[in-house]
Each structure stands twice: as C-alpha cells, then as structure tokens.
Amino acid sequence: MNDSTTPRTRLRLTRRGRAVFTTLAALPIAVVASVSVLGAGVAAADGGASPAAPLEVVTVGHGDTLWELAESVAPDEDPREVIADIVRLNGLDSAVVQPGQQIALPAVG
Numbered sequence: 001m002n003d004s005t006t007p008r009t010r011l012r013l014t015r016r017g018r019a020v021f022t023t024l025a026a027l028p029i030a031v032v033a034s035v036s037v038l039g040a041g042v043a044a045a046d047g048g049a050s051p052a053a054p055l056e057v058v059t060v061g062h063g064d065t066l067w068e069l070a071e072s073v074a075p076d077e078d079p080r081e082v083i084a085d086i087v088r089l090n091g092l093d094s095a096v097v098q099p100g101q102q103i104a105l106p107a108v109g
Contacts (some may be wrong), residue, residue, distance in 0.1 A: 014082070017104055022082045024087070054106075055089075055104045055105065055106060056073070056104070056105045056106075057102055057103070057104050057105070058101055058102070058103055058105055059100060059102050059103075060097045060098065060101045060102075060103055061098065061099060062099045063099075064097065065097070066083045066086055066087070066095045066103075067079050069081065069086065069103065069105060070082035070086060073105045073106060074106075082106075083095055085106065086103065086104075086105060087105075089104055089105075089106070090103055090104055
C-alpha cells in the first residue's frame with residue numbers, strides 16, 4: 001500500500017463548531033463569575049445586621065429553650081424571628097439546645 005496516493009485530510013471546524021467550542025471554553029468562567037457575584041449579593045444582604053453589634057454569650061441551663069432566651073433578649077419582638085436570628089447567628093441545625101451549650105445572643109441596646 002502506498003500512503004502517498006491517499007490524500008491527507010485536515011480537521012476543519014465550521015463556524016458553528018468554533019462557536020460551540022468557544023461556548024464550552026467560556027462556560028466555566030461564566031459559572032465562576034456568576035457564583036462570585038451571587039455570593040457577594042448574599043454577603044451584602046447579610047450586611048444589614050451590623051457585624052460589630054454586641055453579642056451576649058450565655059450557657060444553656062437545664063430546661064432552657066430558645067423561646068425563653070429570645071423573650072429575655074428581645075421582649076418586644078416576635079420570638080419566632082428572634083429564634084431564627086439566634087439559629088442563624090450560631091449556625092445551629094435546629095432550634096433545639098442542650099444544657100451546657102453556649103449560645104451567642106444579640107445584646108439588647
């Protein structure tokens with residue numbers, strides 16, 4: 001067999017092929033940029049609560065509940081909202097606390 005008689009073909013991309021490859025190459029960059037922008041938006045939204053706001057750390061006693069703690073910290077506010085803030089502030093999985101657990105509470109101004 002003589003390879004010199006077989007024409008060599010070159011891979012050529014069509015206009016659509018170039019567009020597809022360019023899109024695939026740019027996709028990870030677009031995803032990273034979107035995540036960065038959305039993450040910054042969440043951080044800016046959380047910025048409403050002043051990070052310099054004073055916190056009071058309490059140790060949960062036997063029989064204490066977040067409801068009681070929320071009422072003691074902010075008696076004029078809806079305890080459900082205060083509990084949600086406490087859960088978020090402490091990174092808790094639920095509103096259940098154990099005796100001896102230390103909980104950060106927003107200090108009343």
